[in-house]
């Protein structure tokens with residue numbers, strides 16, 4: 016059984032990609048909307064919340080868990096890996112490498128406050144950015160929650176506030192799994208920019224890890240259970 020979790024509907028954008036290439040393994044998706052947003056929580060709060068979900072998923076017989084959330088990954092994955100050494104964790108991090116590899120000059124990374132201020136994001140930049148490239152980090156506080164609660168007025172207000180100060184951006188990284196839901200609205204601010212999210216990368220990585228650990232199911236009807 017593959018476990019997947021996020022602070023609500025965000026990780027469903029990852030689940031969609033997983034379903035395209037992993038077609039027999041059973042999946043359980045835990046949408047932790049009651050604790051949304053994760054992005055403004057402390058590390059200790061996040062460790063407690065994510066441990067509770069991992070305990071639940073282990074009880075459901077999950078051997079591999081996808082953290083379909085940039086915030087929980089950048090803040091807790093090392094902690095969870097050492098707390099649960101027998102579980103394989105697959106994380107989700109902003110796709111900064113893709114923008115750097117594709118030679119974009121001005122990249123805007125959008126994420127929660129916890130993600131953009133994380134050491135993991137700093138490390139991704141140090142590892143991938145070439146000297147002539149610029150990377151701007153923008154914490155979009157409130158946006159994931161506005162998407163989770165389907166508050167369109169708030170979404171439009173926040174996007175205006177957060178995006179209008181930027182010009183000449185040629186690539187945008189959606190560093191929160193909720194943001195693909197408003198990709199078209201973001202694109203309107205930067206019609207020519209390439210927009211990337213991590214879903215395809217996470218799905219491909221998951222498949223590779225399933226194969227190398229002999230966990231890829233090769234036949235049978237897949238069941239997908241969503242827990243809210």
Ligand code: DGL
Pocket residue numbers: 021022025026051052053054055083084085086087127130159160190191192193
């Ligand atoms: N979807 C999550 C992420 O990728 C978390 C959003 C939130 O709950 O603040 O960061």
